[in-house]
Amino acid sequence: MFLENATVDSVTQIGTNVFLLKLLSEKIANQAKPGQFVNIKVSDTNFPLLRRPFSICNIENNFFSIMFTTIGGGTHILQNKQRGEILDVMGPLGNGFSLNDEYDKAIIVAGGIGAAPFPFLVKELVKSRKEILCFSGGRTKNDCITYEMQNVSTATDDGSFGFNGNVVQLLTSKIDEIKNANFKIFGCGPNAMLKALQTFCVENNFDGEISTESSMACGFGICQGCPVQSAEDENKFLLVCKDGPVFNVKDVVLQ
Amino acid sequence: MFLENATVDSVTQIGTNVFLLKLLSEKIANQAKPGQFVNIKVSDTNFPLLRRPFSICNIENNFFSIMFTTIGGGTHILQNKQRGEILDVMGPLGNGFSLNDEYDKAIIVAGGIGAAPFPFLVKELVKSRKEILCFSGGRTKNDCITYEMQNVSTATDDGSFGFNGNVVQLLTSKIDEIKNANFKIFGCGPNAMLKALQTFCVENNFDGEISTESSMACGFGICQGCPVQSAEDENKFLLVCKDGPVFNVKDVVLQ
Amino acid sequence: MSKIDLSVSVGPLKLRNPILLASGTVGYGNEIAEFVDLNKIGGIVTKSLSLKPRKGNSPQRVVETPSGMLNAIGLANVGVEEFLKTKIPFLQKFDTAIICNIAASSVEEYVECTKLLTTEKTISAFEINVSCPNVKEGGLEFGNDKKAVARITEEVKKVSTKPVFIKLSPNVSRIFEFALAAKEAGADAVSAINTLVGTSFDINTRKPKIKNITGGLSGPAIKPVALAKVLEIKRNVDIPIIGIGGIFSWKDAVEFMIAGASAFQLGTVNFVHPNISETMINDLILYCEKMKITSIKNLTGSYIL
C-alpha cells in the first residue's frame, strides 16, 4: 500500500463512456495483484473531497491502468486529465482474486464496467497456464465490454450483441459444456448480477469469487464505511476495502 | 450588466506574478467603462464557491481583458485557463471613473496591481484629448506595473526602480510642477495607499477619484457585503460594488 | 405548455411554483429582477425589515468558507417606512408573492412593524425572523427561547391580516420543538433554516475575518444539516415547511421537497447564479415528468424511509 504521485500517461476512450486511464507508478504497478484497487484523489480541491476507488485494470512495466465509466463529478474530472498531470493515488488496496488454487479452467463473468479488473486477471491466468472462458454482459452492445478478455461470449438485455438476456443466464445456458471440468468462477459487476451469480454458484455448489462494491470513505480500513454482511457470522460485517473487494461467493450476504 | 459565457482568448504573463486574461464577450466589451469590473465564476465546481471580482483592464473590439496577480485558489485557477475554455462572467459592474468633467490633465496613481483599470482609462482619456501623467509604485521593481500607461514615473519602496519611496510621496514631490494646471487625480491600489492619496487630495483640496476594494459576495448589490463608510452621512454605508468601486475622495471614509 | 402542475400552497398562501428567493439574498428585488423574471417564480422574501432603518455591521461582513460563506450583515435595512415608500412601488409591478421578512429586537417592535405593513396589499405574507445570528440584542436569543418564539408568533398573528411564517434558527438542540411552539401559537408555516453560527480566523493577524467575530454560515456546506432539520420538523410537527439551506441546483431543491418542504428558498446561490431561480423551473418540470409526478405538491414529504 503506497501513497503515490502518479503521472498521467494517457486517457483513451475505448467505448461509449468507457475510458482507460494509464498512470505511471513503479511501486503500485509492481505490487499490484488482479482484483486489487486504487483510491484516487481526482482533484487537489475539496471537490470531490473523498478519493475515488477503481479496480486495477492492467499493469505494464511501471504503468498501471484503470477502466472507468463517467457517472458523476469525480469520473468527469478523470476523463479530462491530460498527459503529464500528477494524480495522488493510494494503492494497491484490498485482497485480489486467488490465482493459484487447484483449477484448470477460469470462468470470468463481467457485467458492464465490471469488466474492469479482468484484463489483469486474464494476463496472470495465462501465465499460470489456466484455460480461460469469458462471459460479458450489458444492457446494450454499448455497455458490453470485451476489452482484453479471451474466448468471450456476450449477452445483452436487448439482444443487440450476442445472447439475448443477462450474462448469468448466458452462463447457465452454457454450464453443461463446462460442468465436468475443474473450474472456478470469477465475477464482477452490478450488485444484482453478483447476487444472481452467487445464487447460481451456491445452488450448484460451484467454487467462485466475486468482486464487490460499496460506498467508501477511506479505502483502507479506518472508517468502517464499507461493510458487507458476513455469511458465516450474522453478527459480523466484513469490510469491502480491506477484507475484499474480492470475496468467495460463500462468504458474504449481498443485499 | 450581463451574465455571459465568455471564451478565453489568451492568458499572458506580463510580469512576475502579473497576468493578462483576454476574454471574448461582445456585450461586456461594448458596454464597459473604465473603472468598472467583472465578477467571474472561475470554476464550475463549489471551489471556489463565490465569483471573483476584477477590474476591466482594457477592451479591444469584442474582447476585454483583466490584469491580475495570483494570490489564492481562484486566481490560481484563472492563471491556468486555456484558450477556448468558457468562463461564466458577470459584468460590467459598478460605476467607473468620470471621464468628462472639466479638467485638462489626468494624474493617474497606481499602487501594485492597482494599475489594472488604467490601460482602459488611459485609452479613453486619449480619445477625449486629456493630457496624461502616470505614477506607478510598488514594493520592488517587480511589483511596479507600467503596462499600457503613459508618461509614467515609478516609485519603489526599495528604490530598485525610480523614486525611492511610495507612489504618493513621489506624487507629492512632483506636485509643484502640476499644481497650476486644471487636473484631476485617479487612484487605485492597496488601501493604505488610497488613504494616503485621499489625505493628500483632501488637504490640498485637489479633485480626485479612487477605485476601492472590499470583500464581496454578489458584486451587484444584493448581499450588502461590501460596505464603505459614507463621508457625508455617518449613519450610512455605501456599497463598493454598486455605488463604487470608484468614489470621489471626498465621499468615503477609508478604514 | 407542460401538463405538470408546479403550483403549491404554503398554508393559506398559494404560489405559482415552490421557488422563492430567500431574505437578505435579493435585497428588495430590484437588482435580481435584471436576471430573473419575478413573474415566473413563486415569490420573493424581502431583506429583514426593522421598525427604524439599520446601518448594519462594519466591514468585513462576508468571507468565503469551504462550499459556503459566512456573513454578518447585521440586518442592514431601510426600515419599514422607507420600504413602504420606495420599495413597494417597484414590487407592486409584479404578479408574484411578496413575503415581507421582519426582524426586531422586541416583541413590541415585531408587532409595530406588522401593523404598519399588514395594510399594504402588495404584501402576500410575513416571514418572522426570530433567528438572525448577527444582531446582539434579540435575534438569536429569541430563536433559542421557545416561549419567546411562541409569544412573538401569537402577538404578530393578532395584528396580521396575512399568513405568518416563522423562520427558525438551526442553532438549537431540537428544532421541532420550536416548530411546535410556533404552530401552537398560530403560525401558518415555518421556514427552516436560517444560517448556522460560524467563524474563521486570519492566521497572520489572529483576528476573526468577520468584524462581528461570528457570522452566519450558508451555502452548499449546510445543505445536509438543513435537510435533517426539515425532516425532523416534518416527522414531528404537522405544519407546512419552507425549506432553506444550501440549495444550489434543482436537485437540491427536490431533496428539500422530498424531506418535507412545501416550498423552498434560494439564498446564497443568487450571488453566484442570479438567474437560477428561473432556469430551474424547466428542470423541475422535466424531473416531475421523469418521475411521473403530475403535481409537484405530491413531492412534499414523499420520502421513503
Next chain:
Amino acid sequence: MSKIDLSVSVGPLKLRNPILLASGTVGYGNEIAEFVDLNKIGGIVTKSLSLKPRKGNSPQRVVETPSGMLNAIGLANVGVEEFLKTKIPFLQKFDTAIICNIAASSVEEYVECTKLLTTEKTISAFEINVSCPNVKEGGLEFGNDKKAVARITEEVKKVSTKPVFIKLSPNVSRIFEFALAAKEAGADAVSAINTLVGTSFDINTRKPKIKNITGGLSGPAIKPVALAKVLEIKRNVDIPIIGIGGIFSWKDAVEFMIAGASAFQLGTVNFVHPNISETMINDLILYCEKMKITSIKNLTGSYIL
C-alpha cells in the same frame, strides 16, 4: 533540530505536539500506522469503545456532501475486552498518547468500561463520547442533556485514574453550558466538536442515502461551525479544549488553536491524506518561526477580537 517547542498539555496530559488523530477516523491505529509514524505526533484517539462489541449500522454508512461527508457507522467496535486483548499490544509499541474513547448507552456502562480500561497503563486518557449522533439509545440524547453530561463525567471521574475529556455535541443551543457542566463535574478538558446531524436523499428512489436516515456531518464544511463552538467555550468557560472539525491543513489547525484549542484532532482528512498528521509538523514549525512564537502553547486562545 528546530528551536520551536511544539509540546502542549491538555489539562494534566502532556503531548509531544498538539496533533491528535480523531476517534473513529483511525480505527485502533494499525492501518494509519502504515502512513504515519505515530511516535512523531501527539497521540491517537481510539474508535469509540462500548462494553460489548457492536456490529454497527447496516450500509450505506457514508456519503459525500459538499466539502464534507455524512457517516452513520453506528459505533461499530470490538468492545472493551477484545480491545484490551488484541488492540493494546499493537498500541503499546508506540511512544505516543493513547486516548481511549468510550461510548455507552447508560451511565453504568460508561463506568464499567472505564473501570476495565483504567488499569491498562498504555492508555493515557479517556475521551467520553456523549455525543454520537448515530446510535438510537443514548448517544445524542446524553449530549443534549446537561445533567446527564454532568452525571456521566462525575461517575467516570470517580473510577478513572487518568485524565477524562468530555467530547461535546455541537447540536445544541449553547455548547458552553455543556462545557461548564463538564468542568464543574470534574472533567479535565472538553473535545469539541463531534459531527453535526445531517441527511441527504436520493432523488430517484426518494430514500435517504444513509441507511440510518441521518448521519454525522464532518469535513471542511463544518470548520466554521466548529471554530465558533471552540471560541464560544473559550470565552465562557475556563477549561482546556481539544479542537475538532474540518481540519484539512496546518492552517486550519492554527485557526483552532487561535480560537482557544490547546490541541486538535484530525478526522475526515485521514481518509483523504492519511499522512498529513506527520507532514503538518514541519508546517507548524515554519509558521511559529514566521510568527516569532517560540512555544506553540502560546497560540492557544491568542485571538485578537
